[in-house]
Amino acid sequence: MPTGVDADxxxxxxxxxxxxxTFEERAAEEYMRGNIGGFLHLAIGEEAAVVGSVLGLRPxxxxxxxxxxxxxxxxxxxxxRRVMAELFGRATGLCNGRGGSMHLMDREHNFFGxxxxxxxxxxxxxxxxxxxxxxxxxxxxxxxxxxxATNQGVLTESLNMAKLWNLPVIFFCLNNxxxxxxxxxxxxxxTELFKRADAFDIPSRRVDGMDVLAVHxxxxxAAHHARNAQEPSMIEAIAYRYRGHSMSDPxxxxxxxxxxxxxxxxxxITFERVLLGEGMVTADALTAIRERNAATVEDAxxxxxxxxxxxxxxxxxxxxxxxxxxxxxxSALMPQVRR
Amino acid sequence: MTTEAAPATSISYREALTQAMREELERDPNVFLxxxxxxxxxxSFKVTRGLLREFGASRVVDTPISEAGFVGLGVGAAMSGLRxxxxxxxxxxxxxxxxxxxxxxxxxxxxxxxxxxxxxxxRMPGGAGHxxxxxxxxxxxxxxxxxxxxxxxxxxxxxxxxGLLKTAIRDDDPVIFLENEGLYAKKGPVGxxxxxxxxxxxVVRRPGAHCTIIAVSRMVWVALTAADxxxxxxxxxxxxxxxxxxxxxxxxxxxxxxxxNHCVVVDEGWPECGLAANIATHVYEACxxxxxxxxxxxxxxxxxxxYARNLEQSALxxxxxxxxxxxxxxxxxx
Numbered sequence: 001m002p003t004g005v006d007a008d009x010x011x012x013x014x015x016x017x018x019x020x021x022t023f024e025e026r027a028a029e030e031y032m033r034g035n036i037g038g039f040l041h042l043a044i045g046e047e048a049a050v051v052g053s054v055l056g057l058r059p060x061x062x063x064x065x066x067x068x069x070x071x072x073x074x075x076x077x078x079x080x081r082r083v084m085a086e087l088f089g090r091a092t093g094l095c096n097g098r099g100g101s102m103h104l105m106d107r108e109h110n111f112f113g114x115x116x117x118x119x120x121x122x123x124x125x126x127x128x129x130x131x132x133x134x135x136x137x138x139x140x141x142x143x144x145x146x147x148x149a150t151n152q153g154v155l156t157e158s159l160n161m162a163k164l165w166n167l168p169v170i171f172f173c174l175n176n177x178x179x180x181x182x183x184x185x186x187x188x189x190x191t192e193l194f195k196r197a198d199a200f201d202i203p204s205r206r207v208d209g210m211d212v213l214a215v216h217x218x219x220x221x222a223a224h225h226a227r228n229a230q231e232p233s234m235i236e237a238i239a240y241r242y243r244g245h246s247m248s249d250p251x252x253x254x255x256x257x258x259x260x261x262x263x264x265x266x267x268x269i270t271f272e273r274v275l276l277g278e279g280m281v282t283a284d285a286l287t288a289i290r291e292r293n294a295a296t297v298e299d300a301x302x303x304x305x306x307x308x309x310x311x312x313x314x315x316x317x318x319x320x321x322x323x324x325x326x327x328x329x330x331s332a333l334m335p336q337v338r339r
Numbered sequence: 340m341t342t343e344a345a346p347a348t349s350i351s352y353r354e355a356l357t358q359a360m361r362e363e364l365e366r367d368p369n370v371f372l373x374x375x376x377x378x379x380x381x382x383s384f385k386v387t388r389g390l391l392r393e394f395g396a397s398r399v400v401d402t403p404i405s406e407a408g409f410v411g412l413g414v415g416a417a418m419s420g421l422r423x424x425x426x427x428x429x430x431x432x433x434x435x436x437x438x439x440x441x442x443x444x445x446x447x448x449x450x451x452x453x454x455x456x457x458x459x460x461x462r463m464p465g466g467a468g469h470x471x472x473x474x475x476x477x478x479x480x481x482x483x484x485x486x487x488x489x490x491x492x493x494x495x496x497x498x499x500x501x502g503l504l505k506t507a508i509r510d511d512d513p514v515i516f517l518e519n520e521g522l523y524a525k526k527g528p529v530g531x532x533x534x535x536x537x538x539x540x541x542v543v544r545r546p547g548a549h550c551t552i553i554a555v556s557r558m559v560w561v562a563l564t565a566a567d568x569x570x571x572x573x574x575x576x577x578x579x580x581x582x583x584x585x586x587x588x589x590x591x592x593x594x595x596x597x598x599x600n601h602c603v604v605v606d607e608g609w610p611e612c613g614l615a616a617n618i619a620t621h622v623y624e625a626c627x628x629x630x631x632x633x634x635x636x637x638x639x640x641x642x643x644x645x646y647a648r649n650l651e652q653s654a655l656x657x658x659x660x661x662x663x664x665x666x667x668x669x670x671x672x673x
């Protein structure tokens with residue numbers, strides 16, 4: 001068994017992966033019903049990479065993610081009710097209906113948000129790592145980004161600064177093999193993406209992103225290294241998203257044979273086999289987890305449905321740290337929001 | 340004001356900025372400086388002179404040439420409670436970092452429902468006039484003023500440079516702090532360690548009854564020179580310096596225009612969708628019934644900045660252009 005992983009943690013991993021799967025399948029239904037607007041990017045198929053990485057950290061370690069981040073929030077312990085309410089655009093959502101699916105944040109759980117410009121959140125995580133280092137704390141910042149982000153210049157800038165200043169940052173590339181519809185080998189001259197770190201002498205490795213234990217071990221090791229050696233690292237987790245890029249992508253370009261091959265390695269099914277095979281959990285316990293998650297998600301949907309809409313009078317709330325009326329004098333740009 | 344001799348205690352705009360940062364570094368351990376060549380080299384314009392020696396490399400951080408990277412780093416550090424003061428060598432390099440400024444710095448507080456603040460200052464000089472060519476001569480006040488979630492300060496005097504920068508550093512929101520290359524050597528008095536200049540308070544630099552000239556940053560001095568020349572013709576101009584363009588103190592501006600019934604707006608940026616255009620619109624909305632003639636804008640020419648000295652000078656707003664604009668608006672009612 002990997003270091004520090006006991007039966008309780010393994011059950012928790014399974015339960016969290018299953019919660020994310022259940023939550024997102026239900027979110028897709030609510031999207032089709034028109035209860036969720038905008039973009040909805042699902043991480044179904046990627047749960048092992050999501051859960052393994054989040055649970056490999058301490059709760060105090062800050063995380064940033066992409067617009068495909070429901071799983072990070074749930075794995076961090078965000079209330080599924082408030083996550084679903086945010087997807088519904090309600091006042092009770094994590095971000096009071098300001099963020100939506102792509103912009104979840106849960107500061108209480110040190111989840112520093114989902115960002116929707118590919119690569120754009122990477123330097124933010126370097127800044128979170130910088131703050132840890134500046135204050136001589138022993139935290140680690142993890143930034144989750146996709147394979148597509150490795151071709152944004154800001155990753156290069158961030159890797160360089162993190163190594164130059166010995167910052168405790170884990171660059172976690174969740175390589176789901178497609179940047180929207182473009183396969184990695186059509187976008188990247190070097191398809192072993194973890195090698196990007198070599199140019200900065202940053203330790204890096206590739207792991208099976210469909211194996212929650214492998215991902216968890218890699219992140220645990222990287223976090224230990226960051227805390228003790230004050231050095232960043234990079235992990236590339238190879239996974240596969242079952243759905244199209246977002247709900248508006250009919251997913252017609254990926255080969256059916258390829259999809260079938262990855263479905264056969266489903267992270268929930270394979271992990272369930274491990275758990276049962278090693279006697280870590282009983283079939284009854286797994287059934288109880290499934291039933292509990294189904295009830296949790298139904299409750300979350302009901303909560304979101306019953307939540308009040310966001311008051312239009314709150315439109316300008318939180319634009320600045322002081323209410324507009326505190327602006328020193330009559331000011332054209334502060335007190336009112338122009339429609 | 341233009342004719343007064345500078346008091347003996349006056350210091351340069353550059354030194355005023357250094358003083359503000361030194362005082363705030365001493366006052367708050369969460370404040371740190373970061374930028375290209377700001378430490379060992381003491382800044383491209385020497386605004387950070389001496390600060391590395393005084394505060395050490397952990398608080399005065401030299402960066403690689405990675406504007407998007409270290410501006411983004413500043414946003415992240417600010418989200419976790421530090422108070423970064425980022426120097427961009429010039430406003431021209433902010434263009435490389437616009438994703439971080441517009442998509443992250445300005446938005447995270449609102450977009451995440453107020454769960455985080457971004458107490459970040461991004462300092463940078465702008466402006467033209469030194470034959471630096473098309474890529475090194477921008478005035479982008481309008482770009483930043485356009486963005487909700489940012490605050491934008493444009494000091495024109497050493498006093499305001501110090502007082503506004505201290506306000507910016509203590510402010511909990513992201514502030515774009517636009518200095519001007521042509522003002523660094525300008526001398527004047529400054530306030531003490533607790534003399535802050537609040538955002539959203541314009542100042543009347545020169546009173547006058549005939550025409551209001553609203554001018555920003557270095558253009559304040561261009562406007563004052565024009566006002567001196569016009570005074571010799573018997574035309575008295577009131578020069579209003581907004582000091583911050585977001586928030587904009589429309590009250591002081593409108594009070595002035597309602598007295599003079601004429602208005603000229605001067606800004607060093609381009610005319611289309613520009614700062615002067617925006618201020619003029621606010622004045623029309625607030626003062627239409629008081630205006631005796633259309634507002635006249637004075638902007639840089641609508642071309643990339645040319646290198647040749649005479650061409651560059653002709654592309655920039657000069658005192659003669661401002662004076663001509665004032666005469667034009669006053670002539671309309673005759």
